[in-house]
Amino acid sequence: MTAPLRIALAGLGTVGAGVVRLLAENHALVTARAGRPIEVVAVSARNRTKDRGVDLSAFAWEDDMTALATRDDVDVVVELVGGSDGPALTLARTALAGGKQLVTANKAMIAHHGMELAALAEQHGAALKYEAAVAGGIPVIKGLGEGAAANRIDRVFGILNGTCNYILSQMESTGADFGVVLKAAQDLGYAEADPAFDIEGVDAAHKLAILAALAFGTAVDFAALDISGITRIRAADIAQADALGHKIRLVGQAELQADGRLFQRVAPVLVAKSHPLASVDGPTNAVVAEGNHVGRLLFVGRGAGDGPTASAVVADLIDIARGNATPAFGVPVGMLSAAAPADAGHRKARAYMRFVVADRPGVLAEITAAMRDAGVSIESLIQQGRAEEGGPESESVLVAIVSHEGPESAVSAALQLLEGSPSISEPPLVMRLIG
Numbered sequence: 001m002t003a004p005l006r007i008a009l010a011g012l013g014t015v016g017a018g019v020v021r022l023l024a025e026n027h028a029l030v031t032a033r034a035g036r037p038i039e040v041v042a043v044s045a046r047n048r049t050k051d052r053g054v055d056l057s058a059f060a061w062e063d064d065m066t067a068l069a070t071r072d073d074v075d076v077v078v079e080l081v082g083g084s085d086g087p088a089l090t091l092a093r094t095a096l097a098g099g100k101q102l103v104t105a106n107k108a109m110i111a112h113h114g115m116e117l118a119a120l121a122e123q124h125g126a127a128l129k130y131e132a133a134v135a136g137g138i139p140v141i142k143g144l145g146e147g148a149a150a151n152r153i154d155r156v157f158g159i160l161n162g163t164c165n166y167i168l169s170q171m172e173s174t175g176a177d178f179g180v181v182l183k184a185a186q187d188l189g190y191a192e193a194d195p196a197f198d199i200e201g202v203d204a205a206h207k208l209a210i211l212a213a214l215a216f217g218t219a220v221d222f223a224a225l226d227i228s229g230i231t232r233i234r235a236a237d238i239a240q241a242d243a244l245g246h247k248i249r250l251v252g253q254a255e256l257q258a259d260g261r262l263f264q265r266v267a268p269v270l271v272a273k274s275h276p277l278a279s280v281d282g283p284t285n286a287v288v289a290e291g292n293h294v295g296r297l298l299f300v301g302r303g304a305g306d307g308p309t310a311s312a313v314v315a316d317l318i319d320i321a322r323g324n325a326t327p328a329f330g331v332p333v334g335m336l337s338a339a340a341p342a343d344a345g346h347r348k349a350r351a352y353m354r355f356v357v358a359d360r361p362g363v364l365a366e367i368t369a370a371m372r373d374a375g376v377s378i379e380s381l382i383q384q385g386r387a388e389e390g391g392p393e394s395e396s397v398l399v400a401i402v403s404h405e406g407p408e409s410a411v412s413a414a415l416q417l418l419e420g421s422p423s424i425s426e427p428p429l430v431m432r433l434i435g
């Protein structure tokens with residue numbers, strides 16, 4: 001048996017403890033598949049004495065996690081701390097600069113600093129692996145970076161945040177309140193340390209930016225992403241979507257357009273119930289990629305939680321133990337091309353627009369006039385009755401409009417015409433339909 005692969009774990013939370021558990025439970029098969037044992041040598045986290053339900057007694061403890069990266073008895077640093085900057089980034093830079101391999105579940109760090117870290121890895125002959133960072137347990141980084149490597153991929157989209165998908169599908173099936181379901185997602189270990197990253201769409205955007213780079217061979221461009229989350233979705237929107245034969249899902253979409261520009265957006269959309277993404281419930285994620293020879297690929301599985309995420313982390317470790325050397329983004333960093341961001345205005349879609357309006361005559365006429373003037377053709381219009389009877393908005397009603405397919409710029413123009421209208425009490429919620 002060859003020498004063990006010696007690893008250090010930074011972070012012993014949901015994912016870190018999950019990795020310790022998996023390595024203990026599946027020791028024999030992981031050793032067989034890796035060709036050598038994978039041994040935890042040292043660990044670090046905030047609190048040394050906390051009971052995490054796993055036995056850490058055989059591992060050295062470092063109070064300063066960066067010290068893990070300079071230990072002579074460590075081959076691979078596994079970063080499971082989180083945060084785009086701060087100690088996680090310092091650890092990653094120190095490890096790679098010292099020629100140690102790095103495995104991370106940290107999508108925020110890869111979305112913001114992935115190119116720098118990949119360059120550092122190349123320079124020092126180290127591996128940078130991040131399967132757990134995108135869609136948790138789904139082997140989508142391996143699937144696109146290796147399995148589909150022979151294809152030109154122009155489009156990738158999917159459900160990339162387990163917390164949001166759990167919230168939306170629970171609200172849909174149980175009618176539960178947003179806040180209650182978010183708390184449950186946190187208790188189940190799905191949410192980020194700051195759940196605003198989940199519900200505001202940022203976490204899905206981190207993952208989409210990484211997927212786009214890997215799929216298209218373009219430089220990671222998180223700053224260019226158009227991001228909206230799910231915080232404004234009400235039970236009434238879910239009911240309306242249902243009546244229209246759709247479900248609401250937070251979907252990330254990236255496309256390398258024919259003009260060479262890169263479209264990247266994370267937003268809640270109405271998905272037709274017949275669409276494969278509509279049946280993706282709970283913390284499940286799904287990624288669709290279209291290759292020019294393989295056709296449409298669909299990856300589905302658990303996107304969050306200790307077991308699925310640990311599964312992806314350990315898969316990366318097995319890869320390293322086997323000596324697989326794949327560039328972090330499929331090609332050397334210097335070959336990743338810069339793509340200008342797309343202007344979404346010309347993109348065509350049906351749109352769901354929901355207004356909260358004052359309950360008085362003439363309001364509907366004002367909205368429909370703006371649609372007419374901006375060239376938005378209305379397919380259906382539903383006045384949904386009083387918003388929260390007796391609540392602070394009891395004088396308002398919800399109005400939902402679905403447009404025929406048309407350019408996004410026309411919808412934006414209609415909403416601009418309505419801006420500042422005293423009849424409309426909050427900014428309209430717009431969601432595109434995908435079918």
Ligand SMILES: NC(=O)c1ccc[n+]([C@@H]2O[C@H](COP(=O)([O-])OP(=O)(O)OC[C@H]3O[C@@H](n4cnc5c(N)ncnc54)[C@H](O)[C@@H]3O)[C@@H](O)[C@H]2O)c1
Nearest residue numbers: 011012013014015045046080081082105106189304305309
């Ligand atoms: N939970 C999931 O389902 C999941 C899935 C995929 C990826 N991730 C990613 O994995 C990483 C870890 O997530 P988690 O859910 O295990 O988080 P967690 O909050 O449960 O655990 C974080 C761990 O890091 C330690 N830590 C945090 N800041 C520290 C600091 N400044 N110094 C020392 N230790 C520090 C904490 O003590 C804790 O042990 C994050 O990057 C997250 O985005 C999580």
Ligand SMILES: N[C@@H](CCO)C(=O)O
Nearest residue numbers: 161162163191192304
């Ligand atoms: N908070 C993330 C964890 C997995 O990356 C999610 O809910 O998808």
Ligand code: NA
Nearest residue numbers: 131134136138
């Ligand atoms: Na993954």
